[in-house]
Amino acid sequence: MSGKSDGDPPGPSTRAGHLGRHSHRHLGAVNTPVYRASTILFPTVADLEASARGESRSIGYGLHGLPTVVDFQEAMAALEGGFRALAVPSGLAATTLPLLALAKPGDHVLVTDSVYFPTRRFCALHLARLGVEVEYYDPLIGADIARRFRPNTRIVFTESPGSLTFEVQDIPAIAGVAHERGALVLMDNTWATPFGFRAMDHGVDVSIHAATKYIGGHSDVLLGAIVCNEATHAAMHRLWTDMGVAASSDDCFLGLRGLRTLPTRLARHRASAMEVAAWLRSRPEVREVLYPALPGSRGHELWRRDFAGASGLFGVVLQPVAKERVDAMLDGLAVFAMGWSWGGFESLVIPTWPERVRTATQWAPGGPCLRLAIGLEDPADLIADLERGFARLSGGAA
Numbered sequence: 263m264s265g266k267s268d269g270d271p272p273g274p275s276t277r278a279g280h281l282g283r284h285s286h287r288h289l290g291a292v293n294t295p296v297y298r299a300s301t302i303l304f305p306t307v308a309d310l311e312a313s314a315r316g317e318s319r320s321i322g323y324g325l326h327g328l329p330t331v332v333d334f335q336e337a338m339a340a341l342e343g344g345f346r347a348l349a350v351p352s353g354l355a356a357t358t359l360p361l362l363a364l365a366k367p368g369d370h371v372l373v374t375d376s377v378y379f380p381t382r383r384f385c386a387l388h389l390a391r392l393g394v395e396v397e398y399y400d401p402l403i404g405a406d407i408a409r410r411f412r413p414n415t416r417i418v419f420t421e422s423p424g425s426l427t428f429e430v431q432d433i434p435a436i437a438g439v440a441h442e443r444g445a446l447v448l449m450d451n452t453w454a455t456p457f458g459f460r461a462m463d464h465g466v467d468v469s470i471h472a473a474t475k476y477i478g479g480h481s482d483v484l485l486g487a488i489v490c491n492e493a494t495h496a497a498m499h500r501l502w503t504d505m506g507v508a509a510s511s512d513d514c515f516l517g518l519r520g521l522r523t524l525p526t527r528l529a530r531h532r533a534s535a536m537e538v539a540a541w542l543r544s545r546p547e548v549r550e551v552l553y554p555a556l557p558g559s560r561g562h563e564l565w566r567r568d569f570a571g572a573s574g575l576f577g578v579v580l581q582p583v584a585k586e587r588v589d590a591m592l593d594g595l596a597v598f599a600m601g602w603s604w605g606g607f608e609s610l611v612i613p614t615w616p617e618r619v620r621t622a623t624q625w626a627p628g629g630p631c632l633r634l635a636i637g638l639e640d641p642a643d644l645i646a647d648l649e650r651g652f653a654r655l656s657g658g659a660a
């Protein structure tokens with residue numbers, strides 16, 4: 263018994279292995295090779311003219327869709343259930359360019375207070391300069407977002423779970439309100455990846471991914487993906503073309519290769535993160551674990567309702583303790599390393615200060631905050647490393 267019948271769609275790992283693959287176009291190579299090209303040659307004037315008129319099926323210039331880029335985009339769009347995807351050189355480009363493409367002077371844009379900080383800075387400096395009014399809202403607002411709407415509200419920017427603080431947003435409720443009022447919903451879906459949250463199925467119009475994180479998966483690529491529905495694609499594609507911000511073939515090659523193993527890696531990241539998070543919660547040094555996948559954590563019920571999976575990134579609130587003790591804990595870690603970004607095979611930890619940037623809500627967790635990215639190492643080694651860290655935190659010798 264296979265447990266599947268003929269009409270069932272393939273499972274996530276099967277899809278991850280097959281989407282965006284066109285070996286017959288590439289001498290049979292399993293992976294789409296890296297195409298390096300700026301100039302594309304035309305055999306005749308008629309071909310060149312057809313390309314200039316946009317009538318040709320092949321691309322006219324390297325910036326507008328080399329096969330490695332197109333195949334990555336195709337896989338991302340299919341995974342999210344979107345119309346088309348566009349690859350850009352970083353996750354930050356993927357969060358900011360849709361705002362630039364879809365907001366116009368005089369518009370009002372609602373942005374979650376838990377948004378990735380560089381996205382917030384872009385809104386404050388550049389959207390404001392273009393005459394777009396930005397207002398921040400409580401990530402847990404749900405359908406009450408209706409009260410923030412004005413006649414000129416065009417975009418609601420969401421991110422779930424939130425950066426650093428991991429609030430799970432009620433995306434279907436927010437999308438219901440937004441669509442009733444003719445506004446678009448953008449979502450930074452980096453944490454869950456398309457395997458953990460199919461954004462389009464929950465009413466999102468533009469789903470954004472820092473493929474730098476789990477999709478790349480090895481801390482050696484900067485890449486972003488913007489997945490659009492049919493209504494948003496034309497404007498997004500226009501801006502992508504006109505700003506010349508296509509991702510490189512090398513980076514899309516790594517993104518596409520990362521997708522092949524993503525469900526397998528995610529399962530391990532999640533299982534290890536659950537183990538480490540549950541251990542942390544049992545410790546007297548820990549006030550709270552912010553990991554929606556962990557039963558009993560904030561946001562767990564919504565996460566269970568809407569998400570199909572989780573990644574290995576979560577927050578920890580420590581009991582009140584002097585900064586020097588936290589520094590001693592982190593400085594001596596041997597398996598965990600400190601650094602920005604996450605989603606790679608290696609475990610990372612950083613101190614965080616979410617209270618410094620909020621404006622719509624207060625963040626007062628009652629103790630120092632950390633962010634842990636649980637990699638693919640053995641969880642017992644990670645726990646032992648943290649246990650020695652807690653000895654330093656408490657002023658012990660270890």
Ligand SMILES: *Cc1c(COP(=O)(O)O)cnc(C)c1O
Binds near residue numbers: 352450452453484
């Ligand atoms: C890292 C990150 C980004 C930006 O990705 P880069 O590739 O580093 O520019 C965007 N959104 C979220 C939620 C992130 O964590």
